[in-house]
Amino acid sequence: MKLDTVTLEVLRNAFPAVANEMAADLQRTSYNMMIYEVRDYCTALLDPNGELISQNVGGVSHFVADLGVLVVDGMKRYGRDGFKPGDVIVTNHQAVAGQHLNNVVIYMPYFYKGELLMFMMVRAHWIDVGGQSTGFGAGATVQDPWFEGLQLDQLKIYEEGKLNDTLYRVIKDNIRFPESSLGDMKSQMAACRLAARRMDELFDKYGKDTILAAIAQIFDETERKCRNVVAQLPDGVYEAEASIDDDGVIKDEEVPVRVKVTIKGSDMVIDLSGCSPERKAAINSRTYAGARVAYKALTGPLDPVNEGSFRALKVVIPEGNIMMARFPAPMSGWSAIVPTVVDAIVAALAKAMPDRVPGGHHGLLGGSVVFYGLHPKTKRRFIVQSIEGGGWGGRPFEDGESATVSVCQGDVRNGSIEGIELKCPVVVESRGLRTDSCGAGKYRGGLGLDTRVRNLVEGRWNFERTRRSKCPPWGIAGGLPGSAGGNLLKSAGEKSFKWITGAGIPVPVNSQGIVRTGGGGGWGDPLERDPALVARDVAEEFVSVGAAKNLYGVVLRRDFTADESATKRLRDRLRSVRKASAKSRPRATKPAQKTVRSVKRRPATKKAR
Numbered sequence: 001m002k003l004d005t006v007t008l009e010v011l012r013n014a015f016p017a018v019a020n021e022m023a024a025d026l027q028r029t030s031y032n033m034m035i036y037e038v039r040d041y042c043t044a045l046l047d048p049n050g051e052l053i054s055q056n057v058g059g060v061s062h063f064v065a066d067l068g069v070l071v072v073d074g075m076k077r078y079g080r081d082g083f084k085p086g087d088v089i090v091t092n093h094q095a096v097a098g099q100h101l102n103n104v105v106i107y108m109p110y111f112y113k114g115e116l117l118m119f120m121m122v123r124a125h126w127i128d129v130g131g132q133s134t135g136f137g138a139g140a141t142v143q144d145p146w147f148e149g150l151q152l153d154q155l156k157i158y159e160e161g162k163l164n165d166t167l168y169r170v171i172k173d174n175i176r177f178p179e180s181s182l183g184d185m186k187s188q189m190a191a192c193r194l195a196a197r198r199m200d201e202l203f204d205k206y207g208k209d210t211i212l213a214a215i216a217q218i219f220d221e222t223e224r225k226c227r228n229v230v231a232q233l234p235d236g237v238y239e240a241e242a243s244i245d246d247d248g249v250i251k252d253e254e255v256p257v258r259v260k261v262t263i264k265g266s267d268m269v270i271d272l273s274g275c276s277p278e279r280k281a282a283i284n285s286r287t288y289a290g291a292r293v294a295y296k297a298l299t300g301p302l303d304p305v306n307e308g309s310f311r312a313l314k315v316v317i318p319e320g321n322i323m324m325a326r327f328p329a330p331m332s333g334w335s336a337i338v339p340t341v342v343d344a345i346v347a348a349l350a351k352a353m354p355d356r357v358p359g360g361h362h363g364l365l366g367g368s369v370v371f372y373g374l375h376p377k378t379k380r381r382f383i384v385q386s387i388e389g390g391g392w393g394g395r396p397f398e399d400g401e402s403a404t405v406s407v408c409q410g411d412v413r414n415g416s417i418e419g420i421e422l423k424c425p426v427v428v429e430s431r432g433l434r435t436d437s438c439g440a441g442k443y444r445g446g447l448g449l450d451t452r453v454r455n456l457v458e459g460r461w462n463f464e465r466t467r468r469s470k471c472p473p474w475g476i477a478g479g480l481p482g483s484a485g486g487n488l489l490k491s492a493g494e495k496s497f498k499w500i501t502g503a504g505i506p507v508p509v510n511s512q513g514i515v516r517t518g519g520g521g522g523w524g525d526p527l528e529r530d531p532a533l534v535a536r537d538v539a540e541e542f543v544s545v546g547a548a549k550n551l552y553g554v555v556l557r558r559d560f561t562a563d564e565s566a567t568k569r570l571r572d573r574l575r576s577v578r579k580a581s582a583k584s585r586p587r588a589t590k591p592a593q594k595t596v597r598s599v600k601r602r603p604a605t606k607k608a609r
Contacts, residue, residue, distance in 0.1 A: 001210070003210065011210075011218075016056070016057060020057055021194060022043035022056065022122065022194055023041070023043045025190060025191045026043060031181075031183035032183075033385055033420075034124075034125045035184060037419055038387055038415055039058070039060075040387070042055055042059030042067075042124075043055070043195075045119070045121075045195065045199075046067060048075065048116055048117070050075075052068055052306050052309075053306060053307070054306060055304075055306075059411070060409055061408050062290075062409070064292060066097035066099065066288075067097075069097055070105055074119075086158060088106060088189055089105075089106070089107050090105070090155055090157045090185070091104075091107075092104045092152050093151050093154070094328070097287065098284065098285045098286025098327070098329075098331045098334060099331060099334045100335070101129045101149040104126050104185070105121060107120060108192040108196065110195075112199070112203045113208075117208070118199065120195040120199075126184055128175050128176045130175050131149035132147055135372060135385060135462045141281070144330050145331070147330075148330070150175065152171070157171075157185070158189075177381060220308060226311075227267075229300070230266050230268050230312065231266040238260070238349055238352055240259055240345070241256065241258050242347070242363075242474075243256050243470065244336060245466060245469055247283050248333075249279070249280050256275065257276070257337065257341055258272075258275055259275075259345050259348050260274065260348070261349060263352065266312060268295065268312065270294070270313065271316040272291065272341065273316055273318055276321075280330075281330065283336045284330065285323055285325060285334035285335070285337070286331070287324075287338070288315045289338055291315040291341075292310055294346055298349065298353075298356075322337065323338075336465075339362075339407060339408050340471075342406075343363050343473075346358070357396075358392065358393035358394060358395040358476065358520075359441065360475075360476075360481070361391065361407060362389075362406065362473055362517055362518035363473060367390070367485055367487075367517040368385075368463075369388060369453060371384040371513070372462075373455075373458060376458075384424045386414045387413075388403075388449050389404040389413075389414060389449065390403070390406075390449065390518045391517075391519035394439065394442075394445050399446065400443070400444065400445040402519075403449050403517075404446065414451075425455065426456060433448070434449060436543060439480045439483075439521035439522035440526035440529075440551040440552060441480060442478075442479070443479075443523045444526075445473065445475075445522050446520040451515045451516075452513070454511070455509065455510070455511055455513075456509065458507070460504045461507055463489070469486070473518055476524075477525075479526070480521070480522050484518045485516045486516050487501060487516065497512075527552065527571050529552050531552075534548050534552045534554040538560055553567060553570045
């Protein structure tokens with residue numbers, strides 16, 4: 001069917017607009033700070049084949065790979081005739097879309113004139129699903145999914161508009177915050193019903209044939225745009241390595257991330273076969289998110305996402321890989337490794353696209369602030385939740401962003417201090433950028449955060465493990481790595497903070513926790529950074545006086561302006577020392593820094609366009 005240009009453009013923008021309106025409705029009506037404040041959710045429209053029609057702008061990026069598989073699994077479970085108007089399905093099972101159980105999906109079938117044409121879907125983070133799931137899950141030490149919480153496998157909470165009261169009571173009786181979580185479920189359903197009304201309006205106005213033809217053409221055009229980007233890169237095989245510190249069960253054993261990217265014409269293959277096998281620790285996942293997020297960032301980061309965004313990408317992940325773990329491998333910490341996978345894919349392409357690839361970013365889904373307990377006055381359970389951002393890598397043309405969530409998180413943000421203190425018995429003592437956490441470079445990395453929280457009642461802290469201290473955010477083109485993050489705790493009466501990790505750590509009144517996030521790696525030689533920019537960074541307390549001198553070779557006057565002549569002499573001396581050191585250093589038989597090993601395995605088979 002041939003579409004006129006105006007109609008096509010109207011519908012091209014209408015589908016994301018419906019998903020965005022779903023998101024706004026969800027955010028306004030939800031009970032849980034992780035949804036209405038942090039925005040840990042996504043809303044989407046999918047066709048009966050599980051192909052993504054649209055997802056809300058700013059939706060959590062790493063959810064994009066694991067929506068269609070749920071529709072495909074639901075169709076296998078119920079069959080096309082097994083869905084009826086008024087059905088509402090709830091699912092969080094890890095056998096299909098391996099994530100922590102807190103990420104609960106609500107979806108509904110959409111019928112137009114009796115024909116099943118779409119599904120409306122919302123995935124959102126519930127603060128608790130029983131077991132050890134409170135907050136962001138039990139972390140890497142949970143033994144299996146049954147320890148983690150309640151598993152819901154493609155169950156109809158509403159069937160033809162009638163509530164399944166037994167299932168509703170089972171969910172209610174097995175979670176700690178039923179008012180919040182079941183309220184969020186109703187918000188998810190309301191968002192889906194809103195989408196159904198909007199699609200009724202579109203189908204009534206344009207007709208089924210026009211709508212379906214527009215979707216098909218949008219997919220084709222999106223694929224063509226992505227292919228055009230990839231076709232401009234030199235053919236070849238590009239590789240990189242990274243790691244996270246350990247899995248939390250086998251201490252001091254790094255978990256390897258090895259990626260291989262093959263470009264041939266407009267096709268790209270991302271092979272994650274070299275990543276670690278699935279682990280006994282709960283850092284496994286079952287997702288194509290790492291590859292898809294990286295590909296989308298490289299080919300069309302600002303364009304709306306749909307199934308055409310990934311048609312030209314082939315992802316290779318064998319069963320039993322840490323990124324394609326087999327149920328019942330524990331997955332409560334599923335997201336720990338995904339940002340590092342994305343980072344490594346981007347690093348692998350540094351030689352193919354040197355004018356676009358940044359240094360490594362902090363590589364976590366953010367520093368998790370989780371404190372919970374029972375309020376002694378109200379006798380009600382409470383939970384503090386926030387995701388604190390870190391530094392992104394310096395870029396070939398400017399510094400990296402500071403205090404920003406990971407590349408996998410879309411529009412997720414930290415909880416506001418006012419909202420946290422208003423609703424929970426804690427005081428946020430400070431939230432500030434960490435001096436010298438950025439990797440030095442011609443364009444420095446972004447800075448990480450220190451968020452300091454004091455609890456006014458007894459309760460328990462969840463502290464995630466430090467993941468990137470052995471493989472800190474790397475520098476590119478001579479830039480230096482950023483610093484890693486971590487967590488600290490000082491109980492009431494203690495004089496100093498201590499490094500800590502773990503879930504459900506009991507603390508007395510007036511204890512203080514610090515959630516520390518990493519900084520981004522630098523881009524380019526630090527000795528080439530504009531001295532005036534270094535002086536400004538020192539004045540802003542982003543960089544210390546010592547780092548300005550030792551890393552950037554900048555000499556500052558008492559008024560924090562750069563002494564240009566003294567700076568030139570110091571930089572010349574530092575370059576001489578660097579050259580002398582390089583001459584005396586024995587030739588390495590293998591790359592000295594495994595963090596970023598990006599090589600082109602064979603010559604290009606065509607000229608770079």
